[in-house]
Amino acid sequence: xxxxxxxxxxxxxxxxxxxxxxxxxxxxxxxxxxxxxxxxxxxxxxxxxxxxxxxxxxxxxxxxxxxxxxxxxxxxxxxxxxxxxxxxxxxxxxxxxxxxxxxxxxxxxxxxxxxxxxxxxxxxxxxxxxxxxxxxxxxxxxxxxxxxxxxxxxxxxxxxxxxxxxxxxxxxxxxxxxxxxxxxxxxxxxxxxxxxxxxxxxxxxxxxxxxxxxxxxxxxxxxxxxxxxxxxxxxxxxxxxxxxxxxxxxxxxxxxxxxxxxxxxxxxxxxxxxxxxxxxxxxxxxxxx
Amino acid sequence: xxxxxxxxxxxxxxxxxxxxxxxxxxxxxxxxxxxxxxxxxxxxxxxxxxxxxxxxxxxxxxxxxxxxxxxxxxxxxxxxxxxxxxxxxxxxxxxxxxxxxxxxxxxxxxxxxxxxxxxxxxxxxxxxxxxxxxxxxxxxxxxxxxxxxxxxxxxxxxxxxxxxxxxxxxxxxxxxxxxxxxxxxxxxxxxxxxxxxxxxxxxxxxxxxxxxxxxxxxxxxxxxxxxxxxxxxxxxxxxxxxxxxxxxxxxxxxxxxxxxxxxxxxxxxxxxxxxxxxxxxxxxxxxxx
Numbered sequence: 289x290x291x292x293x294x295x296x297x298x299x300x301x302x303x304x305x306x307x308x309x310x311x312x313x314x315x316x317x318x319x320x321x322x323x324x325x326x327x328x329x330x331x332x333x334x335x336x337x338x339x340x341x342x343x344x345x346x347x348x349x350x351x352x353x354x355x356x357x358x359x360x361x362x363x364x365x366x367x368x369x370x371x372x373x374x375x376x377x378x379x380x381x382x383x384x385x386x387x388x389x390x391x392x393x394x395x396x397x398x399x400x401x402x403x404x405x406x407x408x409x410x411x412x413x414x415x416x417x418x419x420x421x422x423x424x425x426x427x428x429x430x431x432x433x434x435x436x437x438x439x440x441x442x443x444x445x446x447x448x449x450x451x452x453x454x455x456x457x458x459x460x461x462x463x464x465x466x467x468x469x470x471x472x473x474x475x476x477x478x479x480x481x482x483x484x485x486x487x488x489x490x491x492x493x494x495x496x497x498x499x500x501x502x503x504x505x506x507x508x509x510x511x512x513x514x515x516x517x518x519x520x521x522x523x524x525x526x527x528x529x530x531x532x533x534x535x536x537x538x539x540x541x542x543x544x545x546x547x548x549x550x551x552x553x554x555x556x557x558x559x560x561x562x563x564x565x566x567x568x569x570x571x572x573x574x575x576x577x
Numbered sequence: 578x579x580x581x582x583x584x585x586x587x588x589x590x591x592x593x594x595x596x597x598x599x600x601x602x603x604x605x606x607x608x609x610x611x612x613x614x615x616x617x618x619x620x621x622x623x624x625x626x627x628x629x630x631x632x633x634x635x636x637x638x639x640x641x642x643x644x645x646x647x648x649x650x651x652x653x654x655x656x657x658x659x660x661x662x663x664x665x666x667x668x669x670x671x672x673x674x675x676x677x678x679x680x681x682x683x684x685x686x687x688x689x690x691x692x693x694x695x696x697x698x699x700x701x702x703x704x705x706x707x708x709x710x711x712x713x714x715x716x717x718x719x720x721x722x723x724x725x726x727x728x729x730x731x732x733x734x735x736x737x738x739x740x741x742x743x744x745x746x747x748x749x750x751x752x753x754x755x756x757x758x759x760x761x762x763x764x765x766x767x768x769x770x771x772x773x774x775x776x777x778x779x780x781x782x783x784x785x786x787x788x789x790x791x792x793x794x795x796x797x798x799x800x801x802x803x804x805x806x807x808x809x810x811x812x813x814x815x816x817x818x819x820x821x822x823x824x825x826x827x828x829x830x831x832x833x834x835x836x837x838x839x840x841x842x843x844x845x846x847x848x849x850x851x852x853x854x855x856x857x858x859x860x861x862x863x864x865x866x
Contacts, residue, residue, distance in 0.1 A: 331631050332621055337734075339823045342620050442731040445626075453749065456742050534628045537700075562848070 295517045298323035298526065299508065300359030302350040305333035306538060307441070307478030308365025309545035311388065314505030315363075316527075319512070322519050323526045325357055331533035331558050334441060335368040336410025336477070343412060347373035348380065349561040353530070355381050356564055360517050363508065364388065367477050367500065368410050371418035384511060391507040392474050392500035393422035399496045400472040403430045406465045406495075409476030411436045419476055433468050437461040437480075444479040445541055450486055458483065458490045466491055474498045482544070529553040532561065584806050587612035587815065588797065589648030591639040594622035595827060596730070596767030597654025598834035600677065603794030604652075605816075608801070611808050612815045614646055620822035620847050623730060624657040625699025625766070632701060636662035637669065638850040642819070644670050645853055649806050652797065653677065656766050656789065657699050660707035673800060680796040681763050681789035682711035686719060688785045689761040695754045695784075696723045698765030699730065708765055722757050726750040726769075733768040734830055739775055747772065747779045755780055763787045771833065818842040821850065 299319075301312055305328050312326055327350050329335075335343045347369040351362060362385045364370045364377065370387030378385045396405045396419075407419040414436040423432050439457050448454055465473070473495050475481055481499045488497060512518045531538045535553045542550045588608075590601055594617045601615055616639050618624075624632050636658040640651060651674045653659045653666065659676030667674045685694045685708075696708040703725040712721050728746050737743055754762070762784050764770055770788045777786060801807045820827045824842045831839045 331627060333626075337622075337823070337826065338620060342822045438735050439728075439731055439737075442728050446727050448728075453742065453745050456745065460742065533631045534626070537626065559851070562851075 294360050295519050296323075296523050297358055297360040298325045298528075299361050299363060300325050300327070300354035300357065301363040301365050302327040302329065302347075302354060302369070303365040303478060304328070304335040304346075304369065305330050306445070306541045306545055308363075309542055310478045310481050310499075310501035311363065311365040311504050313546050314501050315508055318505050318509050319518075321521050321525065322512075323524075325354060325359060325528045325530070327354055327530045328532070328538055330531045330538055334410070335366055336412045336436075336438070336441065338368075338412060340372040340412070340416065343369055344373045344376055345565075347377060349565040351377050351381060351385075352564040352567075353556070353561050355383065359383065361386065361508065361512065363504065365478055365501075365504070368412045368416075371409075371413045371416040384515070386504070386507060386511070388478070388500045388504050389418050389422055389476075391503035392476060392498055393419055394426060395503045396472050396474045396498045397423050397426040397430060399498060400430060400470075402469070402471045403427070404468070404470045404472075405430055405432050406468070406470040406473040407432060407434045407476050408437050408440075408461070408465070408473065408480065409434075410441065411438055413476055419474060433465060433470060435461060435465055437477075440477065440483060441479045444482045444544075447541075447544060449482050454483060454486050455490065458486045462487070462490050466495075470495060472496045472498060475500060527552065530556050532556060532558050583649050584808050585612075585812050586647055586649040587614045587817075588650050588652060589614050589616070589643035589646065590652040590654050591616040591618065591636075591643060591658070592654040592767060593617070593624040593635075593658065594619050595734070595830045595834055597652075598831055599767045599770050599788075599790035600652065600654040600793050602835050603790050604797055607794045607798050608807075610810050610814065611801075612813075614643060614648060614817045614819070616643055616819045617821070617827055619820045619827055623699070624655055625701045625725075625727070625730065627657075627701060629661040629701070629705065632658055633662045633665055636666060638854040640666050640670060640674075641853040641856075642845070642850050644672065648672065650675065650797065650801065652793065654767055654790075654793070657701040657705075660698075660702045660705040673804075675793070675796060675800070677767070677789045677793050678707050678711055678765075680792035681765060681787055682708055683715060684787045684792045685761050685763045686712050686715040688787060689719060689759075691758070691760045692716070692719045693757070693759040693761075694719055694721050695757070695759040695762040696721060696765050697726050697729075697750070697754070697762065697769065698723075700725045700727055702765055708763060722754060722759060724750065724754055726766075729772060730766065730768045733771045733833075736830075736833060738771050743772065743775050744778065747775045751776070751779050755784075759784060761785045761787060764789060816841065819845050821845060821847050
């Protein structure tokens with residue numbers, strides 16, 4: 289398929305694995321005419337337990353792969369990767385690059401009435417302090433309480449979304465958060481929206497849950513509209529998936545996120561990702577990690 | 578430090594992360610005079626959710642790194658890596674290479690009285706069927722019931738080892754196993770011995786638990802003794818740790834496994850692992866994956 293102009297190009301999205309599909313699903317719902325390319329780095333998932341240095345390296349490699357495919361906009365769907373590598377990726381590529389932290393932080397700052405916001409995410413996201421910094425930059429008067437919930441991702445990947453085990457675990461992580469009197473809670477990891485029902489039960493109806501996937505998708509829609517990059521409705525749509533390992537597992541767990549079958553999944557080699565990043569670094573003398 | 582002969586060389590051990598420390602701990606206990614080099618591939622952990630192809634690639638890279646350091650014996654402490662890559666690693670290197678499947682399988686085959694053995698492990702280990710094959714090769718009359726328990730590793734890494742959440746999760750995974758009337762259960766993942774107390778409670782006192790770490794350490798001791806490779810007691814001991822990412826996290830979680838502080842941890846780059854594996858492949862024309 290040949291694209292005629294920038295607006296026809298697909299949106300590129302990467303995540304450490306399947307989690308970013310929550311963002312993709314919202315994008316498909318809001319922008320059904322757009323083509324998308326999704327890259328899940330399943331050979332190196334999860335990012336949430338890794339050092340910032342390693343997450344930056346992996347994120348640059350993923351971005352290089354997608355940019356080389358030809359995309360009009362790059363979305364870092366992974367909160368961990370957004371938290372530590374957004375700036376460096378923005379400085380490396382010419383196309384617009386969006387993370388998931390900013391829209392989630394903005395939505396939380398707008399939603400809170402008592403100026404007390406909670407943020408939950410992976411170890412790396414919470415350790416980076418990115419949500420807290422961004423929320424306080426928007427409104428320095430907001431208190432931000434952050435907490436990592438390392439078992440949430442494995443629970444979702446196992447498909448345990450709503451039962452007594454999930455509730456016990458959610459209670460253990462969030463009881464202190466509940467007692468700290470927040471009125472807004474950011475689900476700062478793409479897997480967490482799948483546990484929304486139990487999180488809502490534990491936190492109570494008075495606490496607003498901010499789903500970063502939904503906020504992100506709104507953001508993409510606004511940017512494409514304002515920059516005239518919305519794809520014309522009469523051009524063909526393509527939805528491609530790339531993974532670095534185990535496409536069958538991606539397909540199986542991915543269904544839980546997309547609520548539909550994923551077709552057109554291609555496995556690519558990590559080595560080819562690394563080569564692309566090195567070539568890019570040489571070509572532009574940038575992206576130095 | 579210069580080693581004078583083969584027996585003075587350290588034992589090399591690799592694992593996808595911290596899990597293999599259960600094996601290392603047993604080796605230190607049984608062979609306190611031996612030097613050891615441990616490599617934890619923390620930039621790409623966990624292996625249990627990856628394809629066999631990817632696990633083989635990572636395992637060959639780890640092995641190349643350790644062999645190049647100078648070791649007399651290589652132990653694949655990771656059950657997943659043992660299950661899928663032992664043969665190819667044995668064919669690639671000249672030193673003795675030991676996995677964790679064989680000793681665990683032998684111990685189980687010896688222990689069972691009713692010829693019904695259970696095996697629990699990661700998704701990749703169970704999918705490989707390596708334990709079942711090995712046990713049935715030893716005694717074709719034994720029925721083997723296998724089951725993956727994907728949440729056990731995250732539980733141990735989170736430090737939740739013995740409470741109501743752990744018990745609920747263990748019950749959910751093992752109730753069917755319990756009902757299938759096994760009298761022996763192989764803990765086919767290096768993390769699982771840390772959950773032994775709860776697993777024992779759920780399975781009951783009549784079921785013998787086989788700890789692959791202990792069986793492995795016995796095996797190493799026997800091999801070094803019979804091949805005259807035991808290190809002389811008067812030579813200096815060194816215990817080194819290498820990780821591919823996040824040494825602080827390794828140190829912190831490692832303490833849970835070793836029950837002592839880990840000193841001398843060095844972070845190495847994944848790229849250098851890959852280069853070593855490529856150089857080795859070129860040099861010997863082997864290890865083709």
